[in-house]
Amino acid sequence: MAALDDVEVKEGVDQETVDAVKELSGAYKYGWETDIEMEYAPKGVNPDIVRLISSKNKEPQWMTDWRLSAFERWEKIEEPTWAMVEYPDIDFQDIYYYARPKSMEEKPKSLDDVDPKLLATYEKLGIPLKEQMILAGVEGAEDAPAEGRKVAVDAVFDSVSVGTTFQKELEKAGVIFCSISEAIEKHPELVKKYLGTVVPPSDNFYATLNSAVFSDGSFVYIPPGVRCPMELSTYFRINAENTGQFERTLIIADKGSYVSYLEGCTAPKRDTAQLHAAVVEIIIEEDAEVKYSTVQNWYPGDENGNGGIYNFVTKRADCRGDRSKVMWTQVETGSAVTWKYPSCILRGDDSQGEFYSIAIANNMQQADTGTKMVHLGKNTKSRIVSKGISAGKAQNTYRGLVSMHPKAKSSRNYTQCDSLLIGDKCGAHTVPYIEVKNNSSRVEHEATTSKVDDDQLFYCRSRGMDEEEAVALVVNGFCKDVLQALPMEFAMEAQALVAISLEGSVG
C-alpha cells in the first residue's frame, strides 16, 4: 500500500475516506491457492476444444452446434479497443479454456460427495456450502428474521460448478437453481428458448468467445407468481494458473415473480494476468422483478501492475414484460482491468431499470465501467448512480449510454456520476452518451456533487451544520440507502464504503 501511504491528500478529502479505500484495496485477502489435482483441456482454442468442452458437459448436439457457430464468428472479429484501458496483447492460444478438479470428473450426487478440499476452499472464503443458516446478529442484519436467513449458493471453481445448496427447498417453490450444464441436461426447453436471446452470440468479441467456450455457470428459473423464498448466490473462484474463466449465467423471472441474486468472486495472487470473460443474461417478464448484486473482488494485481484478472464481462437484462423491473448493484474493487457495462433493455411499457455502482481503482488498476439504458417501451424509467474512486496510479472511467427511442414516450432517465481522486497520479473520466429521440421523455445527466437535494441541505443547514457537513451527510445518507439495498451478506463488505464521503469530488 506504499502508493497510498505517502500520497498527499488534498484538502477537503477526509482521512476516513482514504482509510476506507486503503482498507478495501489493501492487502488482498483471498490471494491463496488451493492445492488440488486438476484436469485440463489442452491450451488454446479451436473447434476441437469447443467440442471437448461441450462433450465434457455431456451436451446435446444443438448446444455443440451453437458453440461452434459462435466460434466461427469469433475468429473473424477483432478485439475492441475503444475502452480507456491499456494492457498487453492477450494471447488467446496461451490460455487453458477448461480446468476442473480431478475429483469432479463424475458429478457428485450431493454436496456430501464433494471433495473436502473444495469445500474447505469455500469455507476459507467465508462461503459455507454446507446447508446452514447464516447467523443473525451480523451488522446490517436487523431486518433478517430471527432464525437467520438462508442463501442458496452455486459455487463455481475454475471451469465447473462444484455444487448448489438448498436445491430441494427451492424445488418445492418451483424455483430451478442449478449449474447451467445441469440445466442444459435437465431443462433443455428453457435453455433453448432463452439462451442467447439477450446477449446474442454475435454481441461483442468477449461475449462471442464466451458463447463458444463457456464451461459452466448458473441457471435460475422463477415460475410465474413466485417470490423466490431465499436469496440466490453464485460464488466464482479462479484457482488454476493460466486459465481463463468463462461462465455463463441465465436468469429467467417469469410473470409476477421476484428474485434477488448475488454474485461474488475472488482469485489467487499470481504474476501473470488471467482472463475472465463472463456473460450474464436476465429475462424479466410482466410484473417480475430481479435484483442482481455483485461484489467483484478478483485479484487486482500488485502495485506495479503485475498479474491480476482481466475482467471483460457482458451483463444485460431484458425487461420484456410490462411493469417489469431490474436493479443492478455493483461494488467493483478488484481486477487489474475491468470492462463491464451491466445494461437494461426496457422493452415493456412502464418497465424500470436501475444501476447503482461503486467502483474503486487503486495502484495500477484500470476500470472502464458503466451501464446502458435502452428505453424502448412507453413510460419506462431508469436511474443511474455511479460513484468512481481513483487512487494510486489507477484510471477509472464511467462509460454509459442512455437512449430514448422514438416510441419510448413519456420516459424518464436520471443519471448521476461522481468521481473522487485521491492523489495526483490517477485519473477519473466520464464518457456518457445521451440519445433522445422523442420530446415527451426527459433525460437528465449530472456530474456534480452540489446537486444534492436542496431541501435536505437546507434542513441540515438550518440545524447549524456548515455546507460541507450538510452535503456529506446528505450524500452519505444516500449512499447508505444504495448499500443497504445490497443483500445482507454483501452489506458487510460494502459497508466499509459508506465512510467514503464525496467531498472534493469532481464530475
Added chain:
Amino acid sequence: MALAKLKSDTTEARLAGVTLPTGAAWANAARADAMARVREMGLPTKRDEYWKYTDPTTLTDAAAGKAALFHNDEAALFDAVDRVRVVFVDGVFDAEASDDLAAEGLEIERLADAMAADIHWAKDIYGVLEARGQKPVPRTLAALNTAMATDGVVIRATAKAAKPVNLIYLHRDETSDAVLHNLVKVEAGAEVTLLETGPAAARFSKLLEVDVADGGTFHHVRAQGRDHERRAVTHCFARIAAESTFKSFTLTFNGVLTRNECVLEIIGDDATAHVAGICVGDGKDFHHDDTVFITHDAVNCESRQVFKKVLRNGATGVFQGKILVKEGAQKTDGYQISQSLLLDDDSQFLAKPELEIYADDVACSHGSTSGAIDETALFYLRSRGVSHDDARNLLTLSFLAEALEEIADESLAEDLRDRLEGWLARHR
C-alpha cells in the same frame, strides 16, 4: 486493419489529382505538412467514433451539393456597429465591398498576401495550432483546409482594437465550394473582437487559428446560416496563454449540415476560456453538431461550455464536448452544460459530454438535459392571457438566455436576440 486500408484507399482516391497552392517557402512547407497529415489520418467516415452522430460524407465528397440562394430584405446583422467589414463572396475576398483594412491597434492583411511573404509572423501560427489540435482525435478536414486554403484574413492585434472586425461571408453561387483560413494573433495585453456573419457558400470549410498571448483578450461572435441549405464544417483552434481571455459565441440558424469544432488549449496560468452556442433548427434535413475539446494544461484556469439547442419538425442536434485536465493542472474550474428543447416528437438530441481528469484538486462538472417545454410554465402564461405561441416563444427565449449571456457586448447580444425572436415568430 481492413478498415484502415479502406480508409486510406478512399482518401487517396479523393486526393488524386489535387495540387497544392503555392506561395513563400514556409507556406509551401506548411501546406505539404498538412497534406501529409491528411494522408496519414485519412478522411472521416460515418464509422469513425468521432463522427458517430454526424455523417461527414457530404463534407468529404469531391463536389459540393447544390444550395439555393436565399434572399431576404432584413438589414445585415450588426449594421449599427462601427466595424471593419471584410467581405468574401463564395469564399473569395471582395475588395470593393470591403472597408479599408485598417483600424487603430490592428494590422489586417489578406491571407494570400501573408502566405506570399518570405518573412511573416503567420508562419508561427498557420497550420501550427491546427497540428497541435490533432491529438487525440484526428480532425482531418481541418488539415485539408490548411493544405488547400488560399484566401482568408490574418489579423494582428497590437493594442486594444478601436473597432471590431466583421468577416462577412456572402453566397451568390448555388454550387460554390469555399475554403477560408483565418489567423488572429493577439499580442500581450491587446484586445480584439471578431464578428463573423453570413452563409458563405453551398459548402463551406472554414478554419480559424487564434493565438492569445499573456493578458490578451479575444472575443468572437458568429452567426451562421439563415434559412439556408448550405453545408459547413468550421474549426477554431486556439492557444490561450497566462491571464488571457478567450470568449466565443456562435448562433446557428437553419442549414442542412453544420459541424462546428472548437479546440482550445490553455497553456498559461489564470486564463479564462468560454465557448457557447445556440442553434435553432426546423425540419428533417437540419443537422447541427457542436464538437468542443478544451485542454487544461495550466494552473487555476476556468473554462465554460454552454450550448443550447431548440429543435423542431425532425431536426437533429448533436453535442460532443470534452474537458481534458492534464496532470498538474490543479485548481481547474471546468463547467459544461448542454441542453436541448425538443418542440415536437420527431426531433432528436444526441450528446456525449466527456470529462478526462488527471489532477485531483479540480472542480469539473457537466450537465445535460433534454425535454419538452414545461407544461406548467406554459399553463401559467396562458392563464395570464399570453397566447400559446407567444408563451412558447417566451419560454424558448428564456431557455436560451444562459447562452446569450455569454456574449460580453450587450449590443451584439441584443442584435442576436432580435434575430432569434424573428426566427421563432417565423417558425410557429
